[in-house]
Amino acid sequence: MSSVSQNFMKLFRGSSGPETVAAQGSQKLTRRSSGLGELSRTWESGENLCILDLGSTSPTNIRHFTENGHRIYSEDLLTASTDPELVTKDEFGTTALDSRKFLADNLIYPAAHFDVVLCWNLPDYLDESLVKPVVGRLWSVLKPGGMLLAFFHTRDAGPDSPCHRYHIVGADTLEMQKIVLRREAPRTASGNNSASDSFQLQRVFNNRHIENLFRDFASIKFFLARDNIREVLVVR
Amino acid sequence: MSTPVTGLAQIGKSVVIKGELSGSEDLYLDGHVEGSIALKGNSLTVGPNGEVKASVDAKGVVVQGKLEGNIQASDRVDLRKSAVVTGDISAQRISIEEGAFLKGKVDIHRADGK
Numbered sequence: 001m002s003s004v005s006q007n008f009m010k011l012f013r014g015s016s017g018p019e020t021v022a023a024q025g026s027q028k029l030t031r032r033s034s035g036l037g038e039l040s041r042t043w044e045s046g047e048n049l050c051i052l053d054l055g056s057t058s059p060t061n062i063r064h065f066t067e068n069g070h071r072i073y074s075e076d077l078l079t080a081s082t083d084p085e086l087v088t089k090d091e092f093g094t095t096a097l098d099s100r101k102f103l104a105d106n107l108i109y110p111a112a113h114f115d116v117v118l119c120w121n122l123p124d125y126l127d128e129s130l131v132k133p134v135v136g137r138l139w140s141v142l143k144p145g146g147m148l149l150a151f152f153h154t155r156d157a158g159p160d161s162p163c164h165r166y167h168i169v170g171a172d173t174l175e176m177q178k179i180v181l182r183r184e185a186p187r188t189a190s191g192n193n194s195a196s197d198s199f200q201l202q203r204v205f206n207n208r209h210i211e212n213l214f215r216d217f218a219s220i221k222f223f224l225a226r227d228n229i230r231e232v233l234v235v236r
Numbered sequence: 237m238s239t240p241v242t243g244l245a246q247i248g249k250s251v252v253i254k255g256e257l258s259g260s261e262d263l264y265l266d267g268h269v270e271g272s273i274a275l276k277g278n279s280l281t282v283g284p285n286g287e288v289k290a291s292v293d294a295k296g297v298v299v300q301g302k303l304e305g306n307i308q309a310s311d312r313v314d315l316r317k318s319a320v321v322t323g324d325i326s327a328q329r330i331s332i333e334e335g336a337f338l339k340g341k342v343d344i345h346r347a348d349g350k
Contacts, residue, residue, distance in 0.1 A: 059332035
């Protein structure tokens with residue numbers, strides 16, 4: 001690793017990385033998450049917080065938050081984006097997903113409702129036409145001062161990076177599990193379908209793209225991990 | 237595949253009900269119900285073929301099929317691996333198997349009101 005890269009990485013906190021957990025047949029990985037560690041202080045010090053988990057339904061996460069006296073909402077937006085009724089044509093005749101219909105059916109919450117939103121790797125795998133509208137909606141449903149955690153792959157991760165679901169197993173520890181689509185889903189505009197058995201990485205954000213995506217938020221913090229994941233913590 | 241326990245009220249998979257369902261005994265529901273279900277003090281089981289579009293108020297709720305509606309349980313809610321639930325859940329305890337799908341809120345309330 002060059003000295004320039006080493007100095008660059010010194011600008012970021014984070015010693016996260018995956019360790020293989022010996023689990024027969026489930027292929028789960030654990031990884032330390034600096035972003036989660038910082039976010040954990042919020043719900044450990046708060047009471048009756050309102051949490052939105054946008055990953056696959058996770059019994060582990062639900063148990064984690066309810067046992068600590070918080071309310072958790074679970075909404076699997078990636079699976080929701082495979083609804084065939086969303087497929088439409090944009091003004092150029094290109095196949096795309098109808099973001100207005102998507103937001104009419106999903107993320108329907110009162111304004112300023114959530115203290116924490118867990119996006120996980122959603123922006124990396126969500127269809128292009130939905131990313132900005134979804135982030136805009138998340139801004140509105142977050143309370144002022146509310147926090148959002150998202151994971152972005154770096155270019156080094158490669159285009160075939162598997163899509164994982166994340167389970168919180170410690171204050172700064174996640175268990176990663178590869179997502180396998182459980183229902184038949186016709187091919188969407190982004191190419192996500194059941195034939196591939198998982199979601200496909202749609203794009204690689206650079207720092208500027210991420211800053212632009214969350215430009216309406218008050219602050220943004222980056223954590224760079226060894227496993228080619230860039231963790232981002234934003235505050236509304 | 238789970239089979240219904242004898243001695244409790246059952247709605248078979250070919251049965252379709254629209255309206256308010258209430259009772260004072262446990263219910264095993266494997267058909268289609270639309271409306272509301274009130275079984276205060278008793279348990280509701282939605283079987284693997286069950287499709288429910290109703291608000292549910294019961295002591296305990298076990299879901300193996302599809303349920304669209306809010307669940308209010310004075311005791312426990314169990315979502316089995318084949319469960320597909322869209323709605324908010326309020327209970328004293330909850331158990332969710334790996335593979336279950338939930339879109340909604342989970343709010344645990346304890347017996348002491350906390």
